[in-house]
Amino acid sequence: MNERIHIDHLPNRTIAHNGTDYLFFSGTAYLGMPQHPGFQQLVAQSMSRYGTVFGSSRNGNLRLGVYEEAEAKLATRTGAGAALTLSSGMMAGQVIVNWLRKEQTTFIYAPGAHPALWDSPVVSLPQLSFANWTAQLTTQLQALDAGPVAILMNSLDAVCSDYYDFAWLNDLPDDRHITLVVDDSHGIGVLNNGRGIWPQLSLSENRRNGPIRVLVTASLAKAMGLPGGAVFSDSDTIASLRETAFFGACSPMAPACLDAYLRADALYAERQEQLQRNIRLAEEHLLPSGLFRHATGYPVFYTEHDELYARLLAHNILIYSFAYPTAADRANTRIVISAFHEPADIEQVARRLI
Structure with missing residues (x-):
């Protein structure tokens, strides 16, 4: 089982752990809405009206x-x-x-x-x-x-x-x-x-x-x-x-x-377009490795090469790899793409696959 990593902030395209920044390719925030400043502002405005x-x-x-x-x-x-x-x-x-x-x-x-x-x-x-x-x-x-x-x-x-x-x-x-x-x-x-x-x-x-x-x-x-x-x-x-x-x-x-x-129609539309751009870039850079199973246009790249987790972690890249839905299940390893990723993030992951 991979060591659990504890942080004290919301994951974004990067996380900070023990003084080191890691690229983050896990979670399920596919559109990156919780991390989006514009969406956070909308929620804050709505809370002033409706409370928590x-x-x-x-x-x-x-x-x-x-x-x-x-x-x-x-x-x-x-x-x-x-x-x-x-x-x-x-x-x-x-x-x-x-x-x-x-x-x-x-x-x-x-x-x-x-x-x-x-x-x-x-x-x-x-x-x-x-x-x-x-x-x-x-x-x-x-x-x-x-x-x-x-x-x-x-x-x-x-x-x-x-x-x-x-x-x-x-x-x-x-x-x-x-x-x-x-x-x-x-x-x-x-x-x-x-x-x-x-x-x-x-x-x-x-x-x-x-x-x-x-x-x-x-x-x-x-x-x-x-x-x-x-x-x-x-x-x-x-x-x-x-x-x-x-x-x-x-x-x-x-x-x-x-x-x-x-009130977030424009944000959702923009994030959905960005996610698809990121997925296409990931398909271009990750799939030639032959390591992944992938549904075209979907933000998850699954691999049976569980050792990929440790290899990428050594290069300050954190991907998804843990047993699910119970601790008794086999660990599954995948790279998850989000709308909050930048092209350089995806290109960096691809370089570390070689």
Whole structure:
């Protein structure tokens, strides 16, 4: 296990540790929003109006309009019918799991499904490639007793930098009620010009075997730079989730951050363009080494060469390398590109790969 490094400041393109500056190529702040002075200023301005938290239930008799306004904008941006914000991506997943459990739903998990979607503390995930799992899915459904089924999965393999094909949705049987739940925490703000995975799931609305109920969850604390989570679906489903005791008892995400989001269109657009420029540069400089697995246009470069961590650290470059999601899992090593990186940063990493 790699030694843990402790610092006392927010990581940016560099971090300071024991008097030494290191280039930082880890984390999930893909757009670099938490580090952006302009976005920090927007949040500070919003806090003067809304404070640090809203200590109330969203279903209380006094409501802040900023929540509905921001949720409407999130829904419009992604293409979903409606959206609902919560205090974290984990809470966004769990409000759905609790809701589905009351429908006596059978849960089917895809390989690598995030713990936010688990219906118990320990879930046995399929030890198959994603393609092999989808090939067996119809047979698995046919073997189940009658009743509603939920298929729970990630929007992509963000660990190993691999996109998923969703064409298999067209082949699912129409003899039972199917709900698809997709965790898009690593896609929203990055995929499809920032819209996330929702546009790729629209095929299920017109699939030949009938519609599938689709819900997308996301942590907004990654590319979006917001301390909270969200659920996206049709308006009736979102209204039903809002009426649950689980949602009513949750503390909401900070309203100041949603107010800042409403005023940050130009910053998000600029950061998304910069991220794509940085990714293209990284693809040009890193991929010729043959060390990485990489989904084109995505900010993660995965490698099975775990020794790369120590080699780069010796040259004052800190990359991602630790066991995930539990300490018992194998360490995974990757270089993560952010909009806050400068071209010289990426070029320096590439030189140290030789």
